Amino acid sequence: MNIYGIRAIYRFEMARTFRTLAQSVAAPVLTTSLYFIVFGKAIGSRMGDIDSIAYGAFIIPGLVMLNLLNESISNASFGIYMPKWAGTIYELLSAPVSWVEVLFGYVGAAATKSVILGLLILSTARLFVPYEIAHPVWMIGFLLLTAVTFSLFGFIIGLWADSFQKLQVVPMLVVTPLTFLGGAFYSINMLPPLWQKITLFNPVVYLISGFRWSFYGVADVNVATSIAMTFGFLIICLTFVWWVFKTGYKIRS
Amino acid sequence: MPTSASMTIDNAVPIISLRGVNKTYAGGFQALKNVDLDIKRGEIFALLGPNGAGKTTLIGIVCGIVNASSGTVIADGHDTVRDYRAARATIGLVPQELHTDAFESVWATIAFSRGLFGKPPNPAHLEKVLRDLSLWDKRGVKIMTLSGGMKRRVLIAKALAHEPSILFLDEPSAGVDVDLRHDMWRMVRELRENGTTIILTTHYIEEAEDMADRIGVINKGELIVVEDKDVLMRKLGKKQLTLTLRQPMTSIPVGLSAWSLALRDDGDTLVYSFDSQEEETGIAELLRALGEHGIEFKDLRSSESSLEDIFVSLVHRPKGAMV
Numbered sequence: 001m002n003i004y005g006i007r008a009i010y011r012f013e014m015a016r017t018f019r020t021l022a023q024s025v026a027a028p029v030l031t032t033s034l035y036f037i038v039f040g041k042a043i044g045s046r047m048g049d050i051d052s053i054a055y056g057a058f059i060i061p062g063l064v065m066l067n068l069l070n071e072s073i074s075n076a077s078f079g080i081y082m083p084k085w086a087g088t089i090y091e092l093l094s095a096p097v098s099w100v101e102v103l104f105g106y107v108g109a110a111a112t113k114s115v116i117l118g119l120l121i122l123s124t125a126r127l128f129v130p131y132e133i134a135h136p137v138w139m140i141g142f143l144l145l146t147a148v149t150f151s152l153f154g155f156i157i158g159l160w161a162d163s164f165q166k167l168q169v170v171p172m173l174v175v176t177p178l179t180f181l182g183g184a185f186y187s188i189n190m191l192p193p194l195w196q197k198i199t200l201f202n203p204v205v206y207l208i209s210g211f212r213w214s215f216y217g218v219a220d221v222n223v224a225t226s227i228a229m230t231f232g233f234l235i236i237c238l239t240f241v242w243w244v245f246k247t248g249y250k251i252r253s
Numbered sequence: 254m255p256t257s258a259s260m261t262i263d264n265a266v267p268i269i270s271l272r273g274v275n276k277t278y279a280g281g282f283q284a285l286k287n288v289d290l291d292i293k294r295g296e297i298f299a300l301l302g303p304n305g306a307g308k309t310t311l312i313g314i315v316c317g318i319v320n321a322s323s324g325t326v327i328a329d330g331h332d333t334v335r336d337y338r339a340a341r342a343t344i345g346l347v348p349q350e351l352h353t354d355a356f357e358s359v360w361a362t363i364a365f366s367r368g369l370f371g372k373p374p375n376p377a378h379l380e381k382v383l384r385d386l387s388l389w390d391k392r393g394v395k396i397m398t399l400s401g402g403m404k405r406r407v408l409i410a411k412a413l414a415h416e417p418s419i420l421f422l423d424e425p426s427a428g429v430d431v432d433l434r435h436d437m438w439r440m441v442r443e444l445r446e447n448g449t450t451i452i453l454t455t456h457y458i459e460e461a462e463d464m465a466d467r468i469g470v471i472n473k474g475e476l477i478v479v480e481d482k483d484v485l486m487r488k489l490g491k492k493q494l495t496l497t498l499r500q501p502m503t504s505i506p507v508g509l510s511a512w513s514l515a516l517r518d519d520g521d522t523l524v525y526s527f528d529s530q531e532e533e534t535g536i537a538e539l540l541r542a543l544g545e546h547g548i549e550f551k552d553l554r555s556s557e558s559s560l561e562d563i564f565v566s567l568v569h570r571p572k573g574a575m576v
Contacts, residue, residue: 002338008368012357019356087352091411094316094346095369096338248320253278253313 005097009105013079017113025117028067032121035063036128050187051218056129061212062184068118069150069179073171076110076154081167093252099245110151118143131215139214145230146207152237159244159251178204188220203233267291268419268450269315274324276310284310286474297441297451299465301458301564307474308454309349312421316346329418342371345417349424351404355397359388359407362396363414370415382413385440402433420444422453426460438464462560472568489563494525494536497552506546512539
């Protein structure tokens, strides 16, 4: 195991975050605070409770997930896309590092950043809305698992993308709609029966439902199913990355 | 520690060995055709070839950036595919293009390179590398603010950060001023003295002539010659004696057919080509014979073909012609 190699990539990526603190941390925290003010305080006060949880508190897990997904994807995809774009990838390709080590470095750093951000948003939310965490260990577990899985997914997008547009297209056109329709702002039990069925094809539903369960002990879908679905997606991403490095797809001619 | 006996054996074994290496890109372009090449430990090897000849592809395959379509590469005893970790740890690469991390500092980027190649931190070594390249004063500066020549130095520093025993320099003097070229070649010589093997590609053939121990010429993906520089220049070098005539001639007299003569400049100049390896150049006899034929000249000079002439003749000779 090339520990020094992993550490070098990890530090490089973390240094990039600290260089762009305003963009990578301050902006998402501010945006989420706006959500809490608008949906939590202003509109939330006129909404009824969902599953006997106040609306302001109900949307917290969903909002954290929304940011976790977006930040994991954009951090990791940008991290690997930049060397490809700038040409500095030659060094990574000629270095004695395996794909596992490359993943530990890039995905590890991206996941670290989004977990820190997730915790920051949770702390910020406390300023606006009172909430409790029923299963803190599971909460951290879901946070880590989701951060790693979607950082991996972002890494794949970064490998696949050959333009800045492609880098943005998946997060904007796929992930954001899936998150908004994944029950961040509502319980899927509020949907008409047909849509309740259709929405089960949305993987984000399982993430948000499981995460919300760790807060309030109520879930839209079975918790075990949530965990299984997240692991399943993790394994799909891992397999794809393994194949990419094995064949050199898009990175090694 | 290796014993002195094993060191001797090591020196006989090539440090890099390519066997039957082929590369066909996805578009069908065949960049390398069945390349066999051995690089000796501790030598400076210059790879020459026109643009698109396959030099960068060849380097890319040894360094792990390009997958070979077939064939094997051994670097310092390690297969570059099966045992890529050990192989790559011994190699440093200075790429042709100035690919750098714009927002990083010089120090951060070379510390990154050292770590990436699996070496524990060693600030003393990094400091030496930066001082040798006159970069020490710039260590805290963001790379994007540096000039092209300085960026080239940074790339060299990155390649040397992990103390490689093999150094590839792909067109190191492209777009580089005279000062840096002198610094660079001084450094290359020092590295060689310390046992580093250096493989370089260059467009400045006089540099190869000046620096290299051996030369390989590659054209259209084929390695057409690999030879000690001196041997190559002796074997393929031609000498010429050029005589500027007092009276122009229309044809060469039959009596002079024993020499390989040619008329140039509308008969004003007579050129005698001879093999530089021959002990008897035939010049004395030629001059006597010219006197006998009453041919007078006002000037004479002799010239030797440079590596550049040899290179041009190799690259443009008809396919299949023997070296």
